[in-house]
Amino acid sequence: MSTATDTLHHDEHDDHHHHIPTGIKRWLFTTNHKDIGSLYLWFSFIMFLTGGAMAMVIRAELFQPGLQIVDPNFFNQMTTVHGLIMVFGAVMPAFTGLANWLIPMMIGAPDMALPRMNNWSFWILPFAFLILLSSLFLEGGGPAFGWTFYAPLSTTYSSDSTALFVFSVHIMGISSIMGAINVVVTIWNMRAPGMTWMKMPMFVWTWLITAFLLIAVMPVLAGVVTMVLTDKYFGTSFFNAAGGGDPVMFQHIFWFFGHPEVYIMILPAFGIISHIIPTFARKKLFGYASMVYATASIALLSFIVWAHHMFTTGMPVAAEMFFMFATMLISVPTGVKVFNWVATMWRGSMTFEIPMLFAIAFVVLFTIGGLSGLMLAITPVDFQYHDTYFVVAHFHYVLVTGAVFSIMAAAYYWLPKWTGVMYDNTLAKWHFWASLVSVNVLFFPMHFVGLAGMPRRIPDYALQFADFNKWISIGGFAFGLSQLIFLALLIKACRKQGEPATDQVWDGAEGLEWEIPSPAPYHTFDTPPVIK
């Protein structure tokens, strides 16, 4: 994929003709994919710290048995809003931010296909979260029904402020759909000449498929929150048996959105890892084509497995069997991916820079989360695990050590390209090792208390869980504090304090983004490069 480097450096001169706006207006009115990418990433990091602070409240309450710090209703609001913020405010915007920064540079496009809509997609997000967070301060409190807002908790038994929750979710959905449309159109229509489908970098492939999932299921989420709204306020009975509806129907519609949603939060992570491992193993990605097909298979299967979230809520046995086997089928393409990452490392000349450390941690820890997922997929076994801390352990392994670790890996990997300086390696090492140890102290014992029967989303617990919960909380506080190291490191890098980075940054790195200068000029690829 060697490109005409002349053109690239010519771009840099072009920059003098474009004036880069300054001040607050630069960020409010911007149409530049790099600016919007930075906005997304910073927003998601702020949300990550906010949602993290709520997790600290949860862990403080659970540090010992009994009710001591917050009242149960506030505890429920914390678990609910923690979940909503981490899913819709931290992980998803982080991936969208990475997509904004990287996709145009990776496919040789001048910007995203629809730059103004790109700005709109971002700027509605902070407002959505402003509404969601401010509802916590209203009379009766904010949402307290869990991030899955099951009816009738969200209809009959929810606080008055539920309407605000509904409309803020609508805005989050609009943001995701517009962001996803932008990504699909950019990838479909803006690739440089010669960038054929099967030459596309894996991150681009995984995001294309993710964007398709987003456009398909975010409207379903909009539909289901609308039904919650009308059930609560306008007398409909979609989820009320007295009117002919069914609360189980809520779960079906919600998880029809919710299951593809969990792949939305992991497929881009797969893409990131598929970039980082080849770079630091100094080998081409093993089985590129199989990676593409595996990603597509995971996405398609994600539409027919939703009811594995509801094995205990009432379904015919035949349906339980179907959803069990369909779910297990997903381990095949996922296994292909893990195998390929390991095979890429096999006999590579590996070095262990920070992005690689995070990537290896991802492969190991995500696989643990995948295996506990396989356990949960077995219907009769799930009857035992359902709604226990085992489930909490499972999805935090795939979301924290999976999605979040991949985002951190991506940040370390591309930060030198974005800022033009290398990150502070000492801080980075502290961040990685502190996170790695604490995250396992935090989430691993949850498997044990879960298997022993500790229910999730309850502010108190039986005495026999006390020791493990103490350790879980200590791990939680340590993991929370470790992220402040990351914050310090990011601020330092954004202030351009550090060794200047070369254009290629990593000596094994391949791809168009490594052929442009570091930091990447404000506008890249005004005219497309030719990919050979």
Place this chain on the structure above:
Amino acid sequence: MAQQEQYEKYYVPEQSIWPIVGAVALFLIAVGAGNFTIEVSKGKEGFGGWILLAGIVMLIVMVTGWFRNQIHESMSGLYSAQLGRSYRQGMAWFIFSEVMFFAAFFGALFYARMIAIPWLGGSSNNAMTNEVLWPGFEAVWPLLQTPGGTESTQMGWFGLPLINTLLLLTSSITCHYAHVGLEQNKRKQLSWMLGLTIILGCIFLALQVEEYIHAYDIGLTLDSGLYGNTFFMLTGFHGMHVTLGTVILIVLWFRVQKGHFTPDNHFAFQAGSWYWHFVDVVWVMLFFFVYIL
């Protein structure tokens, strides 16, 4: 590099004020609608409605300003064929997202009809659900008596709904001929056919209002159980989409009068007509599953 000389520059707009205006507008709409809903349900006075209205006005200002910019850019020839493809693909994916929104409500209708209501009536292994929880409830569709005892009346498919179906189907045809007129540069046909489409759309909406009044008269309301829920939610969201589609067509009609669009450069027209065909298809599904079956 020959390839690059042939390349038309992809237009990347400079900074724009409109997205942030739109973001504030959506913020006001969400806050306003949320508070309005809460106030109405509690019978309280409040500012919700006014905030909502301010948001809607701001959104209209935003859309007008944004589209004005775009029309200006398009008319001054800044747009390449590649950009046209971006817009078309963007519109197509937007319509796909709308399809999925309706799918959620159709899904609710099918689930309730095929699963939830028969179970309440005692089918499968739910005999005791029926015996103990909802004694005497019979699972029939349309659900004119809910398990809780609310009664309502069926809306037949003959009469207004059938007329409305014919109106919308005709309007899809006129919309198509307007498009043909545009492509063959027959401006008169374009103008007339588009105008006719708008009129048919307006008649449809008026009849729909008439039908709602009739429904409430005969006791079919939004809160009369699952039949009324699905009836009003599906036809209501469809009606909102027809309204938006009609507004789009009216804007297009004025642009046609000003001489906009050429046989090979008319994205806005194409998008509007796709949208119109989409609401038409949704109606056919509605007519079939909500009214007839």
